[in-house]
Amino acid sequence: MRRVALSGLLGTAVEFYDFLVYGTIAALVFGDLFFPGADPAVGTIAAFGTFAAGYVARPLGGIIFGHFGDRLGRKSMMLLTMTLMGSGSFLIGVLPTYGTIGVWAPVLLVALRVVQGIAIGGEWGGATLMIVEHAEHSRSSRRGLWSSFTQLGGPLGSVISAGVVTLLSALPDGQFRTWGWRVPFLLSVVLLAVGLFVRLRVAESPLFTQAKREPLDRTPIVEVLRRPKPVLLAACVGIGAFTSQSLLTGFMISYAVGHGYSRPQVLTAVTVASCAALLVLPVASALSDRVGRRPVVLAGAVLSVVLAFPVLALVNSGSPGLLILALCLGLGVAQSTMYGPLGALLTEMFGTRVRYTGASLGYQAATLVGAGFSPMLASSLLAAYDGSSTPVSLLLCAGGAITALTVWRLRETHTDALDSAAPRAAVPSQARTSS
Template sequence: MDTLQGIHGRTGRVALASYVGSAIEYYDFFIYGTAAALVFPVVFFPHLSPLMATIASLGTFAAAFLSRPIGAAVFGHFGDRIGRKNALVFTLVIMGGSSVGVGLIPSADAIGVAAPLLLIAMRLLQGFAVGGEWAGAALMSAEQAPQGRRGYFCMFTQLGLGTALVLANLIFLGVHSAFGNAESPFLQWGWRIPFLLSAVLLAVALYIRLHIEESTVFTESADEGPSGVPLAEAVRNQGREVVLAAGAVIAMFMLAFQAGTYFPNYAATHLHYNEDLILLVGVLGGVCSIGFVAAAATLSDTYGRRRVVGFGSVLALPWTLVLFPLVQSGDPVRYGVAIIGTYAIIGIMMGPLAAFIPEIFATRYRYTGAGVSYNIGGIIGGALPPVLSPVLLASEGSWAITAMMTGLTALSLVSILLLSETAGRSLNIFEAGSPCGPRLPLVGLRG
């Protein structure tokens, strides 16, 4: 009964809006990552060697992460001062418009060096918008969810990754199958279709987002009067938490963008796997991620956020030791196991995050604190590994990639262990250290 009322009521509408916005965010990133791995080296960097074209293409993918913390600070500032909803409308429009813009850029053969420069510009705009999207969507769900079911309702924000992965790979799979091999019109204009379809998703998400109400927690905190600069307050009052929250998400980002970008590129260029196989594995990985995100988010209401996220990190640590050897094996089945298994672990790690990260920060700078920490972790875990991996492979060998992934996962695990449990905590916290209200009992947790 509670679930039905939530779905049809205000909380359900917010959860739906967060889900759709998150799905578009990850859809835009995954179609770009897929294109960067399979298409952009040829379309935008045709005069470079295969290795340099791959590095340049993945470098444009990483460029968005550089502007994400800036977007997190800017949209976090306005989201903490004028409201979550207004900031989220702007992030959605900029994000979707940038993706459509990528689909309209002529190739390097047509306009020369202007093509990759325009690509980078669109990518930086996309990253700027995405920097404010996740935190705002997570906060809207977290601040309006019932306290004892916050993990469940915040789950919908996190389901966006798996949904986007399935959607992006299915669309690319359909387009690629329709246009045939690499010499076909697919490389000329077919790859643009997934980007142009962002306009349809944008229109749907914008309609939904314009019809939700502002967070009541934010409205109540606004009555306390104007605060200082949110970024400065977050760093001054909860700098330790900003650093640890950033560290906690590094491994999740690293696994997601290695599996979604570098490994598909490696499978296509080094193992010469058929693109349809690579895309189909991505679809199955997305489906797997959806299931594990839902389970992990829901269980975090009972067993705690830190425990569930930490469990995922513990699983990820030995997995990183065998992940690249499985990909390198030359066996398509083992490649499928590697990618799908990775998305299962990603699902466990990311499921509780939309509740966990907002619960860490005080209301007056929650948007900024959550957004900046999440996106700093994104730079370290999401931007650097896909770009560094081909360099490490060429200079040091595959062991260096494995060492990098294992080291980043260990860093996340330590950060998670140093954070406090947040499940059951009230979000009506105007300042760090203010009373959190009664905590709900959590099965399996002590103290």
């Protein structure tokens, strides 16, 4: 279990490192380097547009790798997705800018983001399923706690990416724009090598090995979409966590720098908040093993709505200390409480033979809606409303509200057995007895 959990942690850390490095660098310099000549606000929106392109590709990756993961196995897909992610990030690090190759620079940037998005679309599902299914096979009653290792990769990747970018942002502006921004992308090769070394030593999921003896009549995606309700519920329940994550990391860097904070101050705040998340995530996940997934996720969603306006007010104060407090509350506490139990919850909503496809599709659809378009939408609203933070707070409220309302439509799953090969129906909580 420790080796499997470590493999999931490293995979998600690579995923979030790559994506958050891009979001951070996009907020700082990509508008000038890849979209020169545009109004600064338009350049930032365009840079976040390429950020969204990676998210648009994620559901496709969930379908592709989910299909082969449910057909061939979890382990081989985990190795392939990690390789594609790390390679895509490295290639962004050596990509010529607009000043060198013209319009091909943004075209290639978008293409590499799409490749990354497809790979990441299959990464989370494989890593999480391996952990949860191994925990079930070992008769562990702590599926939520074990699955939190995958979720911990998010703040860990954020800490690493923010730390690396913070160090490099101390360079003179000319050096950072010339070569400093490339270093974080090139360093992803190190995480890739460590992750592959660990994953090569992990055994295939025992639940998948058993369930594979029962052939599916249809392809996994067809089987899942025949009963789309679990996928829709899985997507909606994750929107709040991803909206908060996206707005309070990559977008917040651009927003806070525009409000007078220095880059090191903002990156330090993101790093401290991510460290707080490393503490809150396993606590929330372990608590969900005791009281259930629904109450914990609901508590995080309600807290996210309640804190939406106070968090932006603290950021607008101009105080570096209050900026740290704001991100610790919004990202380290509220978002982490929603996100911690999500891995166990989504895997428990599907049967073994379609679990990779179903959980991946639901999760990646949530990232697309919650995280993919939020920075671009928030940047557009800021430009339209003369820099007012109210639209950003309303976006945070909307994400938390969608998650809270969806939780009411879910039944509790933390005591369910996972050895069923058939797809599960995520029935409303009121129908729990009849189910």
